[in-house]
Amino acid sequence: MGTVLEAEGLLVGYAGAPVCGEVSASVEAGEVLGIVGVNGAGKSTVARTIAGRQAALSGDVKVHGLLIDPDAVPFRRQVSAVFDDDLFFPSLTVREHLLLIARGHSLEHPEARVEEELEFFGLLGRAHAIPDALSSGQRRRLLLAAGLIRPSSLLILDEPEQRLDPRMRAAMGERIAAHAQDGGAVVLVTHDPQLLLATASTCLVIDEEVQAFDPEQGASIIAGS
Structure with missing residues (x-):
């Protein structure tokens, strides 16, 4: 179905200092790339760089063959990313946030799609609440919900299991797998081995050296430095 994401010799970090080894990986349509490693290894930094939220120290990242550009409309249309530090509009309710995204991306029947997401994520009873009134x-x-309701060919999720109960973690695994089955590509940063096994086609272990392996077999298949 074609390559969605390509990273070649990608070095990430801050103030010129790398936080891990070089990353080289590709994700085809229909695949899920899991990114794992110990706390502080640089997993989220890799994901943020792929998403265009911070500049790479060196190397290239391409989405559908084009270098990433977070200011470009085609890039924003293709990539949906969820990180833990995303912000809300303080005066909009839960339903209004999702309606804004649904209408902004020209979804058919946006009200119905929003209701589906509210039900899936157990937020129907909090649909009229503002973000400050919600629990963590x-x-x-x-x-x-905001990341999943909009269309995307590349979905980037940074530890989506955080603060979710076991039932919702399992449901998220099903949603991630369904996104891939529908032809999307996924980059998944996670500490949850069950979520990893349920979704990932290939994994990157982030450390001073970066290794890729098959999550089912657990065997290293690629090594980088």
């Missing part, structure tokens, strides 16, 4: 877990579910 409810805010997390709203972020995920």
Whole structure:
């Protein structure tokens, strides 16, 4: 179905200092790339760089063959990313946030799509609440709903399991797998081995050296430095 994401010799970090080894990876349509490693290894930094939220120290990242550009409309249309530090409009309710995204991306029947997401994430009873009135877990579910309701060919999720109960973690695994089955590509940063096994086609272990392996077999298949 074609390559969605390509990273070649990607070095990420801050103030010129790398936080991990070089990353080289590709994700085809229908695949899920899991990114794992210990806390502080640089997993989220890799994901943020792929999403265009910070500049790479070196190397290239391409989406559908084009270098990433977070200011470009085609890039924003293709890529949906959920991180833990995303912000809300303080005066908009849960439903209004999702309607804004649904209408902004020209979804058919936006009201019905919003109701589906509210039900999936258990937010129907909080649909009229503003973000400050939500619990930490409810805010997390709203972020995920906002990332999943919009169309994307590349979905980037940074530890989506955070603050979710076991039932919702399992449901998220099903949603991630369904996104891939529908032809999307996914980059998934996670500490949850069950979520990883349920979704990932290939994994990158982020450390001073970066290794890729098959999550089912657990065997290293690519090594980088």
